Amino acid sequence: xxxxxxxSAAGERRSEAVARRxxxxxxxxxxxxxxxxxxxxxxxxxxxxxxxxxxTQKPRSVIDAISRYYEEDNANVxxxxxxxxxxxxxxxxxxxxxxxRFIGAADPREVIFVRxxxxxxxxxxxxxxxxRVGAGDxxxxxxxxxxxxxxxxxxxxQEKGARLRVVPVTDAGDLDLDxxxxxxxxxxxxxxxxxxxxxxxxxxxxxxxxxxxxxxxVPVLVxxxxxxxxxxxxxxxxxxxxxxxxxxxxxxxxxxxxxxxxREHLEAMPPWQGGGxxxxxxxxxxxxxxxxxxxxxAGTPDIAGAIGLAAAIEYVxxxxxxxxxxxxxxxxxxxxDALSAEDGVRLVGTPRERAGVVSFLVGxxxxxxxxxxxxxxxxxxxxxxxxxxxxxxxxxxxxxxxASFGLYNxxxxxxxLVRGIRAVRxxxx
Amino acid sequence: MSELxxxxxxxxLDHGKRPRNYGPLEGATHRAEGLNPLCGxxxxxxxxxxxxxxxxVRFEGSGCAIxxxxxxxxxxxxxxxxxxxxxxxxxxxxxxxxxGPGAADAESLGKLAVFGGVHEYPTRVKCASLPWHALRQxxxxxxxxxxxx
Numbered sequence: 001x002x003x004x005x006x007x008s009a010a011g012e013r014r015s016e017a018v019a020r021r022x023x024x025x026x027x028x029x030x031x032x033x034x035x036x037x038x039x040x041x042x043x044x045x046x047x048x049x050x051x052x053x054x055x056t057q058k059p060r061s062v063i064d065a066i067s068r069y070y071e072e073d074n075a076n077v078x079x080x081x082x083x084x085x086x087x088x089x090x091x092x093x094x095x096x097x098x099x100x101r102f103i104g105a106a107d108p109r110e111v112i113f114v115r116x117x118x119x120x121x122x123x124x125x126x127x128x129x130x131x132r133v134g135a136g137d138x139x140x141x142x143x144x145x146x147x148x149x150x151x152x153x154x155x156x157x158q159e160k161g162a163r164l165r166v167v168p169v170t171d172a173g174d175l176d177l178d179x180x181x182x183x184x185x186x187x188x189x190x191x192x193x194x195x196x197x198x199x200x201x202x203x204x205x206x207x208x209x210x211x212x213x214x215x216x217x218v219p220v221l222v223x224x225x226x227x228x229x230x231x232x233x234x235x236x237x238x239x240x241x242x243x244x245x246x247x248x249x250x251x252x253x254x255x256x257x258x259x260x261x262x263r264e265h266l267e268a269m270p271p272w273q274g275g276g277x278x279x280x281x282x283x284x285x286x287x288x289x290x291x292x293x294x295x296x297x298a299g300t301p302d303i304a305g306a307i308g309l310a311a312a313i314e315y316v317x318x319x320x321x322x323x324x325x326x327x328x329x330x331x332x333x334x335x336x337d338a339l340s341a342e343d344g345v346r347l348v349g350t351p352r353e354r355a356g357v358v359s360f361l362v363g364x365x366x367x368x369x370x371x372x373x374x375x376x377x378x379x380x381x382x383x384x385x386x387x388x389x390x391x392x393x394x395x396x397x398x399x400x401x402x403a404s405f406g407l408y409n410x411x412x413x414x415x416x417l418v419r420g421i422r423a424v425r426x427x428x429x
Numbered sequence: 430m431s432e433l434x435x436x437x438x439x440x441x442l443d444h445g446k447r448p449r450n451y452g453p454l455e456g457a458t459h460r461a462e463g464l465n466p467l468c469g470x471x472x473x474x475x476x477x478x479x480x481x482x483x484x485x486v487r488f489e490g491s492g493c494a495i496x497x498x499x500x501x502x503x504x505x506x507x508x509x510x511x512x513x514x515x516x517x518x519x520x521x522x523x524x525x526x527x528x529g530p531g532a533a534d535a536e537s538l539g540k541l542a543v544f545g546g547v548h549e550y551p552t553r554v555k556c557a558s559l560p561w562h563a564l565r566q567x568x569x570x571x572x573x574x575x576x577x578x
Contacts, residue, residue: 365494367493368468368470368493368556369495372433372436372550376433384467385468398468398469398470398471398491399468399470427442428442428494
């Protein structure tokens, strides 16, 4: 190393400079100003919103897009010959195209608007599932799943006499991929797996999971509710068969979400709900169903919701999902380090890769009490089982406290969390 | 603004940490379990009723400081009372935790008055009432798990 020492130091300096240049420029404090709700104080303190895995706040541009739609363009879609209906229809179609681009789907007809991830999973269970799953077959889920990616499959299995099987997690909160391999069998009709655990923040190695399922010919549904706000997803390249996410966890409105599915599946699936818009022609003898995506969108859709979601995606893309992800990774790292250093604080789940979420306990204080004390310090977190009771049971816990991050969170928010946790410890010492 | 110490009064913290009448009850005649689906908490209450009077009552389960303290104080208050008297006490207690001491004739509530701060915390009302729902369900002869929802 002697002769090359100088060169290597120069090289290091060069690569540092490159890293600085390449490092995403992201100003969270500035982005925070785009969110009117975050300006308020709660219990006399600045609001520190760390419940983003439950729902995110909405930027001004999303709120304005929804207002503008109602003030200027509101009409029903695909129906009127008048100008407003044409405008509403066009904006609804544009929203679908934006969603398709965002998730890397070349064909916008593969994007179905639904109420949210829950409805998307139920749609797949009730159409794809009901035609594919029979007595003695198996549906595979994982211990990391949210109830909304368990219960629809459980209902399907009960109806069909099929068996729900479960990929276990390790103590760290990672999926046991060897167990997955063993569970993928000749009767497995579908694997339903989350992109990111809403309770522990585990990022699943989707590429590998999907490859293993594909090798056995098993279709895969990916629950992107927690993943979409933090990680890019490339639907066409992913190898997945279905991808679902919710608008409201991605800085968009509630009541709108997306199901993406491969066209050959969507074409083969029977419709789910019947009604207007999903038909081409109706007689009392026979109804001819509409083409994709309308076949799965019975009734007047949430037009404002779709437009709001498109505005949210535009906002996120404007900041850059990569830049947001890098910023959130930094905050997660800070939080994990800070909480690990606190006396009496225990992190729940130490996954290999983490996005968005840190679950923790403080001594033997119940998470509800942690949540109440933090709230009085202005810090909003979730306390409970996070709609993942089987996972809690696996970890031997009734509940955890969960801090979950969004693009507008800052170092100061992490500091406020730590101060709040010290107050919890003091109160319940 | 109410202070955290209104909710977590010393007596509440003490009962939460060292709950009285905690554990299984031999010879129980009535049992029920209360579930709070919000947090997954369970409080199981067992009572021994003789000649129409609650002679003994104990509880088990996991819960937050508020639900454990409430169960702890409740089990003390319930002993020696009839189911009808317990219903009456609960009515007052419920007014206390939903509307506050002003509405509830706090003086007559005795030890239960320490839950006077709960009404400032609407999300915690269910925690305080959960053990009571379980006890009343048990005395009605239910035995089924009941929920705060």
